[in-house]
Amino acid sequence: MQHPKLARLELQIMETLWARGACSVREIQDAFPEKSRPAFTTIQTTVYRLEAKKALRIAKRVGNANIFEATVSRRAAENRLIDDLLALFGGRAKPVMARLVESGKLSLEDVKEAEEALRRLAGKDKTR
Secondary structure: OOOOOOOHHHHHHHHHHHHHOOEEHHHHHHOOOHHHOOOHHHHHHHHHHHHHOOOEEEEEEEOOEEEEEEOOOHHHHHHHHHHHHHHHOOOOOHHHHHHHHHHOOOOHHHHHHHHHHHHHHHHHHHOO
């Protein structure tokens, strides 16, 4: 299944659902910092767009409020973003990795984890 492409505000809304579980539109809005909190109608419109994209669904109704839950996992959304980013570079990871190193956002521990993942993948290939 192809996971939906999510915009920044959509990802912020999904982050609230991943962190808190099922929420109403008001609860989602309240999760934003007061200083930069979008209007209720902006959140509501975006939530219904996410529902149309099948990234979330109505879990239940309480009174006249819908309670929404994520149907796309954080991992699936992250994978989609990373795949889209790599596609911008023709599928090449090297420019992305170089930028992460230059910016100091790639730690030695991150590199060790990546090396271990590569070893596991190499081991799986040998067992086939």
